[in-house]
Amino acid sequence: MIPMQQHFDSVTYALGSAEIEMQMADVRPLPIFSAEAVAFLTALSARILADAEAKAYPDVVTLGFWCRPAALRQMQRTYEAEVNRLGRGIVFHIAPSNVAVNFAYSCLAAFLAGNASIVRLPSKDFPQVDVLYRIFAETLTEFPALFPYFLFVRYGHAQEVNEHYSRMCQTRVIWGGDATIDAIRRAALPPRANEITFADRHSLAVIDAHAYLAAEDKERIAQDFYNDTYLSDQNACTAPHFVVWLGTAEKVTAAQEVFWRTLHVLVQDRYTLQGVQAVDKLTQLYRLGVHAAARQVPMEDNLITRVCVAELTEELAAYRTGSGFFIEYAAQELAEIRPLCGISCQTLSYYGVQKDALLQEILAMRPAGVDRIVPLGRTMDFALVWDGIDLIRTMSRVVQVI
DSSP, X not given: OOOOOOOOTTOEEXXXXXXXXXXXXXXXXXXXXXXXXXXXXXXXXXXXXXXXXGGGOHHXXXXXXXXXXXXXXXXXXXXXXXXTEEEOSEXXXXXXXXXXXXXXXXXXXHHHTTOXXXXXXXXXXXXXXXXXXXXXXXXXXXXXXXXXXXXXXXXXXXXXXXXXXXXXXSEEEEESOHHHHHHHTTSOOOTTOEEEEEOOOEEEEEEEHHHHHHOSOHHHHHHXXXXXXXXXTTOSTTSEEEEEEESOHHHHHHHHHHHHHHHXXXXXXXXXXXXXXXXXXXXXXXXXXXXXXXXXEOOSSSSSEEEEESSOOGGGGGGOOSSSEEEEEEESSGXXXXXXXXXXXXXXXXXXXXXXXHHHXXXXXXXXXXXXXXXXXXXXXXXXXXXXEEHHHHTEEEOOOO
């Protein structure tokens, strides 16, 4: 039973209202990839891609492409045999504070799984969030029956509000660091509710030096790497903090010189490093120098901070930071990345390495981490299997027939 509406002065509604929240008690789950969900996402995609304000934000435009009809058909094919699945009911999402558009992917995945969503929006003010909830609201005017399926709220660290929305939900999705997850988990869930947590993770890129030097499109490779890292200030768990080079010492040195020089041209043109970010990078550099055999590579400014290490260890993940801070290592063979592939490792991106060989190497390692293997430039591509969790199946239930 969904609890009665309570009034909280700390809650503001970005999308929906107190009345909509009351109506959510009567919302019925939908089948996965329902006609209603596909039609809504199709209309949402069209509005995003046509919106002048949205076009200023690459991550918002990417969301528009993600939910276009062709992409939805491709996603749906994975679940064609799942004809007896319904949503679980209401999903309560706690969005990460450091990634602007993540909340939209989370609630749209829940809707494709047949659910209504209550979303606590990021605490940080992102203009992309304002653009998106405006477009959501505009799209809902075409589908008035779907208003009770979307509630976007803002509030601070209010435990009573966490408890209220946790009591309402059948699935809770938490995006955030360990402290955030621990705090939200103090709010009890209903007995049949489940929970999905996306904790803080790190990621790495593996680049074959010979293949890179032979590439004719080095500017595009720099753009891909920039998108993977600087667009999110390396705050996204998908963003590489480690760059592992494969090849002979001579090839690696030559590739590093060209790679970082080409990237620097792009960063210098598009990225602004704030003073507090520069201080944070310097602090981490000193910390890393104390605890590991590390050497900073001189650059013409501090837009890119490169630190070469003599060996890879599990402890190195504690010294990562954002804003263009990269820990580099030259490897003779792929197996040397194993210390970075612990439980906190999420995405392994690659260039010039055969993905099948990479997969077989990872499977042979049997690491606790590495949930995604993707080409350079595609680390932020959202998928319905995330961190090794199938979101559609986890946020829906099977009606078994015997």
